[in-house]
Amino acid sequence: MSRSSSTGDDERPLGTRHYLERFARAAQHRAGPGWLETLRGEAIASFAEIGFPTRRLEEWRYTSTAPIERVAFELPESDRSAPTPEELAEIAPCASQAWRAVFVDGRLCAERSVLPADSGGLRIDSLADALAGGEGEALVAAHLARQAPFKNDAFTALNTAFMEDGALVEIPPGWQEERPLYLLFVSTGNETISHPRTLVIARPGSRATLIQDHVSLDSGTRFSNAVCEVLAEENAALDLVLIQRENAQSYHVSNLQAVQERDSRVALHTITLGGALVRNELGLMLAAPGAEADLRGLFLGGSRRHIDNHTLVDHAVPHCTSRQLYKGILGGHARGVFRGRVIVRPDAQKSDALQSNPNLLLANQAEINTKPQLEIRADDVKCSHGSTIGQLDREALFYLRSRGVEERAARMLLTRGFAAEIAAGLPLESLSGWARQLVDSAVETLTADMEGSET
Template identity: 55%
Template sequence: MSPPGAGPLEPYERDFEIFRAGVGGDPAWLRGLREDAMGQFREAGFPSTRLEAWKYTSTRPIAEAGFTLAASDAGSLTLDQVEQLCFPVFACSLFVFVNGRFAPSLSTPSTRAAGLPFESLARLRSENPAFLEGRLGRVAELKEHPFAALNTAFLDDGAAISLPAGAVEEEPVHLVFVSVGDGDEAPWVTHPRVLVHAAAGSRVTIIQDHVSVGSAPRFTNAVTEVTVEENARVDLVLLQREGDASHHISGLHVRQERDSRVSTHTVTLGGGFVRNDLTLLLAGEGAECKLRGLFLGTGDETVDNHTLVDHAVPHCTSRELYKGVLAGTSRGVFQGRVIVRPDAQQTNAFQSNPNLLLSDGAEVNTKPQLEIHADDVRCSHGATIGQLDLDALFYLRSRGIAELAARDLLTQGFATEITDSLPAQALGERVRELLLDRLHGAGNGARS
């Protein structure tokens, strides 16, 4: 039942009625989790720009599009298409989701995946829901994040990655979320969920890749929850390369225990509207996190990055480097908050957001923010906005490198710090290529 005047919520209310009837077989705690989440979303509604967290980006394009839940059998994809979309180097471990639903036939065969710490959420829901209880929804703060609430309300399928104590996974776990849909289809939404649990002393690298095929308007509302226990290490890569008609909201919620290590790379190379929320809670002493981001805006895209690092205890370190490249009439946003709680003495927190504007029409809003309530800390933050260095451009051209190629070299050079730090070298190379492809208008939406 939708309250009066809640027009934009209506399609979601309708979908929720149908959806919850279909998952009535789930345990009571899970059904309750969804109901509560829907309640949270209902209460909050689509966030307005009056909220500090949404100051620079209006959610109206999403609210007004009237996205409806993607049908469970929506979209199909061939193995050939998957191979073209993905990075060959990770073909050994690949878990593909089509319109939010796990596609075993396109993924690493279960026989070969036997030792890998992957399971689909839908399967766990039906076969081992006890595993999910107390883990799902533990880290994501729904009150502050209405879209995470919406994702939870429609919690259905996704990935669960769980490492037992001491387990070390050398190969990255590669998740590919493909949105498939042609232009004449109704605008639809998916709510993929990823749950990561790294027990004490374990280690894993997870690459989460969002691609779109076809030109249908779509809305991916993804949530990833990560728990990193004592001394564990998780390296996360989020790669977004969706098409112009895509709306993408991604919430990454991380909780770190004592002496744990987390690195994130949020690489946004395409999407009409992209919003990334990263929330990291440093809950155990000695925890360290590195947040890196590379975002490219072309055409009239909007890319909004919002990070929150919460230093709750002493002796933790956070380092944040986000680099923006804005072309055309695109808009970029970086809002980075670091909170140092009164107890969090001996905190190290560094934050930096350099931006490169490649055109007169491009725009970036940057707001690094430190809130320090302790007195014995080392913190710094900074942001810059600049253009390509003309002396550097002339230097390259004077050696025979054509102007366009020289500009590309400098643009790639700007991104190098991020691409070089990606947890797999081949991935860095690919991102460098994709950066230029996207910049020059190729591969809007993935090649299909």
């Protein structure tokens, strides 16, 4: 990048220039290994080249990033205040039984975290340590930016250029401990940005549940630009839970990319309950026979919220299975997008791919754009997809009312019932019960908001 060119000559939009300037300004403060500085440089160069996506791109047809570009987000200063233990217990009752790493605006808060001290080899480290040349450096160097390339992805490029911290998770071979791994990302401040980065390596034969929970404790405009890279090695079984429940002024862009080796199983549970604009990019590469991917999602929103889910399952080899169930609930003037791509490569015979996207629209002005996209280049496969857009079932509504349940309560019950399936799919009863509570109260808020706007 040429530092001599004045910003006045730069034809790039203001939003793009902002990040280029911040990158240049931060250059002298960054102290990391050479390979990392090279990677960051490549990433920012990619971003400079492509800039923020426009709606002319097929991938971004229904989602405008203009609200994100308009704000000159800054990395927060050092006074990042951690949640109190009481707040923590309230945010996530399940965290008390879990290994947990608490991040505040993307930085690890060690006092609130409970990390394994080399307990049988389970590793949950601060990525910052590894990036600063710490003990996990070799591991990070070998895996970072492999699963989530940034060449054509402005947000991943930004994350790679600016990432400060995140989690480095390595689940050792044969690990079977039931205790879940919980990563909490709390955002604070106003017009602040964070670029959490998570690297998950599940070694052969391991089994684990990892929750990534994005929360805001108060109001204020924030932008979380998260990237998660996952490698599931042979026979590994991973349940990855993404919970997005930031405040109504916040933006959340998330890119999760997983590569699955032979006979591995990855279940991805994405529960989106908050945020003004949320974009989820989920990619699973079924790279060896016998791999199984199960994508389950629930997105819910009212007022003028915008929730965009893009999934891509790549059946690269024969004998792999993928399942997708995405449920949307939209009220007010909310807009939802579901684009589910499945690619079956020419050699990937005996692929088995199912995709389903039922949506519930609670208001006339709510909108969903659903676009299943099957690209099948093999002939001996089992693939199907379906999407529905509907309202609450009238018969069911009458049934509940005929038993004395008030109409508003009946609507809420039915909406919760529609949503229940996704939370119920979480592993461990304590987790699914907790997720169910989160979803139930989000449904209650949505129903109440709609009542308020009708009168």
